[in-house]
Amino acid sequence: MADNYANTADKSVLWDWLTTVDHKKIAIMYLIAGTLFFVKAGVMALFMRIQLMRPEMEFITGQTFNELITMHGTIMLFLAATPLIFAFMNFAVPLQIGARDVAFPFVNALGFWIFFFGGLLLSVSWFFGGGPDAGWTSYVPLASREHGGLGIDFYVLGLQVSGIGTLVSGINFIVTIINMRAPGMTMMRLPLFVWTTLVVSILIVFAFTPLAAGLALLMLDRIFGGQFFIPGMDGNVVLWQHIFWIFGHPEVYILVLPAFGIISEVIPAFSRKRLFGYSAMVFATLVIAFLGFMVWVHHMFTVGIGPVANSIFAIATMAIAVPTGIKIFNWLFTMWGGKLTFNTAMLCASSFVPTFVLGGVTGVMLAMAPVDHLYHDTYFVVAHFHYIIIGGIVLGLFAALFYWYPKMFGHKLNEALGKWMFWLFYIGFHLTFFVQHILGLIGMQRRIYTYLEGQGMATMNMISTIGTFIMAFAVVLLVFNVVYSAYKSERITERDPWDARTLEWATNTPVPEYNFAQTPQVRSLDPWFYEKVHGDGTMKPAEPLDDIHMPNGSILPFMIGLGLFIGGFGFIMMNMENPIVPPLLVVILGAVLTFGSMGLRSIKEDHGYNIPLERIKKIEKEAS
Amino acid sequence: MGENLSQPFEKSAMSKDERIQLEREKRIQITAFAFMISLTLLAFIATGSEIIPAVFTVPFIVGLAVIQFFLQLFYFMHLKDKNHAWPNMMMVSGVFLSTPTIIALALLLGETKF
Numbered sequence: 001m002a003d004n005y006a007n008t009a010d011k012s013v014l015w016d017w018l019t020t021v022d023h024k025k026i027a028i029m030y031l032i033a034g035t036l037f038f039v040k041a042g043v044m045a046l047f048m049r050i051q052l053m054r055p056e057m058e059f060i061t062g063q064t065f066n067e068l069i070t071m072h073g074t075i076m077l078f079l080a081a082t083p084l085i086f087a088f089m090n091f092a093v094p095l096q097i098g099a100r101d102v103a104f105p106f107v108n109a110l111g112f113w114i115f116f117f118g119g120l121l122l123s124v125s126w127f128f129g130g131g132p133d134a135g136w137t138s139y140v141p142l143a144s145r146e147h148g149g150l151g152i153d154f155y156v157l158g159l160q161v162s163g164i165g166t167l168v169s170g171i172n173f174i175v176t177i178i179n180m181r182a183p184g185m186t187m188m189r190l191p192l193f194v195w196t197t198l199v200v201s202i203l204i205v206f207a208f209t210p211l212a213a214g215l216a217l218l219m220l221d222r223i224f225g226g227q228f229f230i231p232g233m234d235g236n237v238v239l240w241q242h243i244f245w246i247f248g249h250p251e252v253y254i255l256v257l258p259a260f261g262i263i264s265e266v267i268p269a270f271s272r273k274r275l276f277g278y279s280a281m282v283f284a285t286l287v288i289a290f291l292g293f294m295v296w297v298h299h300m301f302t303v304g305i306g307p308v309a310n311s312i313f314a315i316a317t318m319a320i321a322v323p324t325g326i327k328i329f330n331w332l333f334t335m336w337g338g339k340l341t342f343n344t345a346m347l348c349a350s351s352f353v354p355t356f357v358l359g360g361v362t363g364v365m366l367a368m369a370p371v372d373h374l375y376h377d378t379y380f381v382v383a384h385f386h387y388i389i390i391g392g393i394v395l396g397l398f399a400a401l402f403y404w405y406p407k408m409f410g411h412k413l414n415e416a417l418g419k420w421m422f423w424l425f426y427i428g429f430h431l432t433f434f435v436q437h438i439l440g441l442i443g444m445q446r447r448i449y450t451y452l453e454g455q456g457m458a459t460m461n462m463i464s465t466i467g468t469f470i471m472a473f474a475v476v477l478l479v480f481n482v483v484y485s486a487y488k489s490e491r492i493t494e495r496d497p498w499d500a501r502t503l504e505w506a507t508n509t510p511v512p513e514y515n516f517a518q519t520p521q522v523r524s525l526d527p528w529f530y531e532k533v534h535g536d537g538t539m540k541p542a543e544p545l546d547d548i549h550m551p552n553g554s555i556l557p558f559m560i561g562l563g564l565f566i567g568g569f570g571f572i573m574m575n576m577e578n579p580i581v582p583p584l585l586v587v588i589l590g591a592v593l594t595f596g597s598m599g600l601r602s603i604k605e606d607h608g609y610n611i612p613l614e615r616i617k618k619i620e621k622e623a624s
Numbered sequence: 625m626g627e628n629l630s631q632p633f634e635k636s637a638m639s640k641d642e643r644i645q646l647e648r649e650k651r652i653q654i655t656a657f658a659f660m661i662s663l664t665l666l667a668f669i670a671t672g673s674e675i676i677p678a679v680f681t682v683p684f685i686v687g688l689a690v691i692q693f694f695l696q697l698f699y700f701m702h703l704k705d706k707n708h709a710w711p712n713m714m715m716v717s718g719v720f721l722s723t724p725t726i727i728a729l730a731l732l733l734g735e736t737k738f
Contacts, residue, residue: 178710202714206721242729293721297732305732607629 019553021105027091034083041075065449066133073136095504098182103175111169113561118162125154140229157568170204184522196261207250214243245296253292259396270346271338284323310369317367344418348399359387380440411489417481425474431467501529508623563593656699
């Protein structure tokens with residue numbers, strides 16, 4: 001019953017985390033899961049760079065190399081970057097709009113567990129005859145049932161499952177941002193990170209559905225004898241490329257727009273100025289999102305679609321440079337004349353700007369369809385998208401980690417170690433990828449596992465590998481920093497350690513499970529800054545202090561995820577040589593688990609619980 | 625707070641006007657549904673019977689699909705109702721994004737190169 005006060009502290013630690021629906025805890029789980037996948041894919045990158053260190057190395061075989069490139073790309077995009085971004089969205093968005101939680105806390109937990117089990121399904125492929133090996137784009141006919149191995153089935157089902165999780169979380173964020181804003185928090189007062197989250201969630205809804213459809217078609221082809229992508233049976237291989245890139249190009253913006261949002265939070269905070277051109281930033285975000293859907297054919301210039309189609313998509317692609325340029329200049333003007341503090345978060349955020357411009361310039365170069373025939377499938381492309389992903393997204397994530405860490409964990413990360421990490425990472429990154437531009441231009445193809453002596457590629461590949469090791473060392477330093485700071489760093493009890501501007505800094509540290517004892521009244525853009533300057537330094541309440549109604553935790557999201565994992569594995573077993581148990585049985589078991597849990601959720605009455613007034617008063621008194 | 629959450633309501637909390645409104649809404653929904661089923665039946669008949677030529681069938685079915693599409697959006701998904709600005713926005717942007725995509729795909733996957 002609702003009045004039985006269920007304290008989360010009464011549960012054991014493990015059970016609490018498995019059943020939690022609290023957005024702050026889910027954020028930390030996303031953070032941990034994303035970091036694990038990030039490290040895993042990073043180690044794969046190290047193996048590949050060792051293999052490419054010298055001509056004709058025999059560190060790993062070509063087959064293993066193919067599996068490594070595929071898994072590196074797939075994991076980094078779907079299972080590392082996406083959850084890490086979701087971690088910060090989950091943590092910051094409800095706090096920044098003055099909400100107690102996301103709109104559907106249960107669905108939030110469901111999104112995490114489905115993503116997690118999807119990732120696990122993809123990862124177990126190593127134990128069943130090797131990972132997928134057709135590249136992260138998994139082009140047919142290479143990935144068709146005729147040519148692709150069992151690994152591709154893990155790719156198809158794993159991404160299908162984790163895609164459901166992402167989709168579910170995206171819908172949740174849209175509803176949260178539209179419906180859960182505190183009084184006075186109008187759309188044009190939303191912090192830019194919330195704006196980018198909203199736009200990205202809309203992109204997820206529109207982009208992950210084509211991916212789900214494409215993966216379903218590929219699954220039908222591979223497991224159930226379909227013929228969508230088999231040319232000899234009236235299928236069309238180019239269709240897969242279209243479907244994949246209709247998803248794939250927006251996916252790039254799904255990842256980079258939140259990074260833009262993070263940068264737009266961190267730079268004003270450490271420049272002591274409001275964001276320059278707020279409405280232009282919002283407008284640019286919307287335009288980028290829209291144009292992002294109209295450019296997918298620029299990944300397929302060399303397919304032979306024809307000059308008119310290529311030109312249209314080339315021009316549309318170049319048009320994206322305009323709103324992106326608006327953003328770049330707005331960040332520069334925010335810093336211009338500001339009182340700058342260069343701590344680790346700001347170092348990452350400010351160096352994001354030039355690095356991202358470098359990636360953007362090569363992007364416009366690649367958009368020129370005629371020259372693309374020269375660049376296509378060379379290391380130039382590899383260098384380009386790593387400048388966007390590492391120079392853009394990863395630096396943004398580092399900035400977010402250092403910026404929000406005190407709010408998330410109650411202590412800051414060590415600044416000295418942080419700065420060392422930043423400079424090592426930055427130098428290592430440019431060493432690794434700058435030379436790859438030139439490698440691409442002199443003709444080194446991507447996805448090749450070795451090259452010959454005397455092709456003029458040995459020195460630059462060596463430099464690139466050295467850079468990778470410096471980057472890897474920087475990441476080890478970051479992990480060390482996390483552990484070191486957990487023991488040595490001073491506990492933070494103040495609300496606002498950075499003297500920042502947005503609403504999340506108005507909450508107590510550590511954030512109580514109900515976030516705000518009273519929903520705040522928002523009176524301006526950058527509400528917390530406004531109250532500090534024009535008010536008395538506290539948020540004006542929009543409601544009297546009262547009992548707070550909270551949702552109960554539930555194990556069902558975990559069970560639904562587990563069911564999808566088992567069901568997905570059952571489908572893969574249909575392609576195995578001698579499965580120990582009949583595959584259909586496994587599929588049915590998974591379906592029973594998933595749909596049974598869903599049914600249980602529908603039947604079982606669950607009204608949540610109340611946190612009584614006295615307890616809230618006690619928590620608030622202890623914190624202040 | 626919260627003792628009677630599991631008890632069912634004995635009487636509706638709606639006013640008489642609201643109930644009349646709801647009845648009308650229900651009638652419109654059922655009418656729209658019946659109309660859409662009949663459109664679907666027409667499509668089946670057009671393809672199933674051998675008398676009607678294919679030249680007629682294809683544009684006919686596409687026309688039916690367009691009508692279906694708007695009926696779905698406005699009646700089944702309540703876009704005609706008030707206070708549906710956000711769902712409207714999402715639907716319109718979805719249509720806005722998917723239309724050029726579908727046209728481009730139809731053109732690019734054909735035999736003709738542009």
